[in-house]
Amino acid sequence: MENKIVIYGAYGHTGKFLVAQLYKQGYRPILSGRDADKLNTFNKEYPDLITKVADINSPETLDKAFADAEIIVNCAGPFLDTAEPIIKSALRLGKHYLDVSAEQKAVLDIFEQFSEEAKHANVTIIPAAAFYGGLGDLLSTTLTKDWDKVDEISSYIGLDSWHPTKGTRLTGERNHYQRFMYENHSLQPVLEVKSKTWEFPDPISTQQVVTVPLSEIITISRHINVNTINTYLSQNSLTDIRNEETPEPKAADEKNRSSQIFCMEVVAVKGDKKRTITAQGIDIYAVTAPLIVEALKRILTGRIQKPGVTTLGEAFDATDFLSALDVDDIVVSHIKETDL
Structure with missing residues (x-):
């Protein structure tokens, strides 16, 4: 090796x-x-x-x-x-x-x-x-692997806080390009920031989330036959990252992870069926x-x-990939399917 x-x-x-x-x-x-x-x-x-x-x-x-x-x-x-x-x-x-x-x-x-x-x-x-781009893509692929087409995939990302690194801040300053959503099987400029309330599993719990399309919009759309893709991020984490006084993350355990807690919940809809899967863990930088x-x-x-x-x-085989991850790094739920 x-x-x-x-x-x-x-x-x-x-x-x-x-x-x-x-x-x-x-x-x-x-x-x-x-x-x-x-x-x-x-x-x-x-x-x-x-x-x-x-x-x-x-x-x-x-x-x-x-x-x-x-x-x-x-x-x-x-x-x-x-x-x-x-x-x-x-x-x-x-x-x-x-x-x-x-x-x-x-x-x-x-x-x-x-x-x-x-x-x-x-x-x-x-x-x-x-974490951004890859994890949402794996969860979406697992969720829809036996569907030939999908009406909508929505990712809801809840963070209890976000202490950005210097690299994150530099990227934010550099990345001034148009953001895209995915609708009607094509990338579309984001013209409106949508907001809603979302109930994450504990300990994130209920959060206000807003439209923040990140790289999973691109990764998912490249290989899943889906009409619409949305990404929402909890408002509290955006408030943290937009505050210039928010400090960088600090190590809080033996793996040097911060104390930040995350939950990514992906919802896929096809016709009258809805499927949900969640991934929870500590520190969005460390889980990468x-x-x-x-x-x-x-x-x-x-x-x-x-x-x-x-x-x-x-x-890769997305389901097998996720199951191979250590639960100390990330815990992935079973798929829940319901009728709309």
């Missing part, structure tokens, strides 16, 4: 969670990033790991950093800036690529720019393989690590259903 995976942005908040989980499971990833000082400081925690400095503006350094690995995981946002040069390097070298983007524009650009080239190169590219690690394991062992640019739900 040594040197088969390179983590770009390894010293970032999400990157650190990923490196820790891989290391604990016996993997020895290559640590990479733009900042040599941060990389060397972080490397002191893992003195037996290889470090390679690489800059997105220098293709030669990227190719050199990634040459010995099989898979590149990009944890360095904003992905509007980092995804394209790193994917180009991955394609030059014939390496697989995953990232943790929540940015709609970045994910959409990846599908539009690299789908044909990746397919022909037999390279797997999975953008948004994270087990999602990525499970994907890496499956790629390395050849358990992938579709090469080219794809999604977690399309690339």
Whole structure:
């Protein structure tokens, strides 16, 4: 398992969670990033790991950093800036690529720019393989796997709080592009922010939620035959992230997770049938690590259903993928079906 995976942005908040989980499971990833000082400081925690400095503006350094690995995981946002040069390097070298983007524009650009080239190169590219984008895609795929078409998929994301990282704030400043919803089988500009009350399971409980379309709008729409996709986020978490005084997340347990609690509830409708599934856990940044690690394991062992640019739900058996996750990281409910 040594040197088969390179983590770009390894010293970032999400990157650190990923490196820790891989290391604990016996993997020895290559640590990479733009900042040599941060990389060397972080490397002191893992003195037996290889470090390679690489800059997105220098293709030669990227190719050199990634040459010995099989898979590149990009944890360095904003992905509007980092995804394209790193994917180009991955394609030059014939390496697989995953990232943790929540940015709609970045994910959409990846599908539009690299789908044909990746397919022909037999390279797997999975953008948004994270809490945003990936988890909602897995839940939606599991929920609708025996439906040939779906009327509507709605994701309700409840957070008890949101202490954003520096990376999240930088991405927010960079991501000034039009947001899209999905309606009538096509992407549509968001012209109206909708608000409603949603009853999440305890301890999130009842929250006001508002329309906030993120990367799962793109991932779900790429492979599920669905008419409408909605994403709602709890208003309290938006208030936190929009407040410049809200501090960064602080470690609160032995895994360095914050005390943040999340619940993602996905509802799918077909005709007079409604299905619901929920995923609950601690820390939306930390939970990205087990999602990525499970994907890496499956790629390395050849358990992938579709090469080219794809999604977690399309690339793998989504139900089996979710069941493989440790309940300490995420608890997924059984599917509940009711008549409308």
